[in-house]
Amino acid sequence: MAAGETTEEGDVTGASGDPGAIERALREVAPERFEAYETLLRALAEGRVWMLLWHGTPGSPDAQYGNMEVGGHGYAPCVTSPEQLAASGWARGHEVITGLEIAAALYRTRWGLWLDPHVPGGGVGIPWADLRRIAVGLDRLPAGPLRLGEPQVQAAQFYGVLERQAGEVRPLRSLRRVWVQPALGEPYLAIGLDLYDTSPPAVEAARALVQRAAVHAPEGLAVSTVLMADEFDPVAMWLWANARPIFDREAHFGRPQGAPQPAPQPAPYPAYGYPVPGQGGPATHAPGPHTQAPGAQPPQGWPQQPWQGYPGR
Template identity: 60%
Template structure:
């Protein structure tokens, strides 16, 4: 058993709601390990192969086990597929499917929601640890907001700016700026330069991040679209 596999099996029974640090370590091990996906139809590599499914609280999960020993213990009578944790995360999250580990064990195993699979696929160090608490920002940063709006007026691809305060389960809270642009691909460099100029006005000690409003999977972008009114909107053409 590899070090990552050993870590997955050692950490799984230790995950509790009040220990997000252990859960975060488990996600890191899963990113570097493998899982044994339980196939409901077909064989590994078949174009019509289909993973099993579990529905919990209205959300779909694909069941998996974490080692050959757990596969034997599960008594699964059909075929299975061994796949890297990062690869299965990238395959499942776009369809809002999570991963349910060792459902045969006492207590029913552990579910990894699709939002955390997205973090595994995209990089745990790049995306905040959930569950996230997102609210309106209260930190005094008016000079920064004014600078952002001034820079936005000089950046034609930018359509609007929103803001929120994000408190991740692990790590420090930060101010997030939601960026709505005309063409995310074409706008990336001009928006990066705009933010580089604007951050000169960020108050000392205030952490700032950005999120693309076009990201249909980012929970921060989803919250901003639903709850935050733009503090800057580009003038509409008359």
């Protein structure tokens, strides 16, 4: 049976956890309650949702999800239980799918997931960058909204080692830096790795450089790395748009013979972004939750033009 396929009893292969966890978590989510939002993301990662089909039937070649737009960003609407499906009045088809599978499908096209848009207050939207966190692993990526800026920490010895040894790492085109303060957890220094070659050996060589230099970082300073080639990473997107290189091979040595042309850069920050709670337009930093303000009306006009579904179905 394929992942996400509905059984005769309505269960979904691969789904696990408490079937009521998503709805309980939804009731606790509110602006600035980041712990409650993280609980919702965990419940979604372990649970399942009922995707609303604007056209077609589950698994059919012409199946299309509905969509809605909030603050200029697209979301695919869903409901969180058979009871919510009935309450929504949805008269077309639906598809039951695990949270992990829909998260992995949607974030790659920069679509978010909107939970229970029919309920009073309008439900809760999960932006695509948080769906990416679910798909990759919530513990592997920082919790948003992120505050990103130029590092103020004094780490001259660390940077000196980086600059002196970076020239020896042949796949390395440039290095950038950013101070990352997650919504939950400790802030850290992130070093952006811009590589000619993103093969595993090249990535490992660049990360090993940062690890060697980190020995000389101030005590207590957490240092991480981010691949600049990751078009879905909000930290990399910020670095492309805002940070000057602290090491630039081509400025020092010229372009290596046979080196590939630089890959197209992601859309400039903050052209991606998410709606600010209670407002329209992109957020000033991202990723993070979007919930409508208490008492706000449900989003109008859903569904709009159908979304084309996700790859493989």
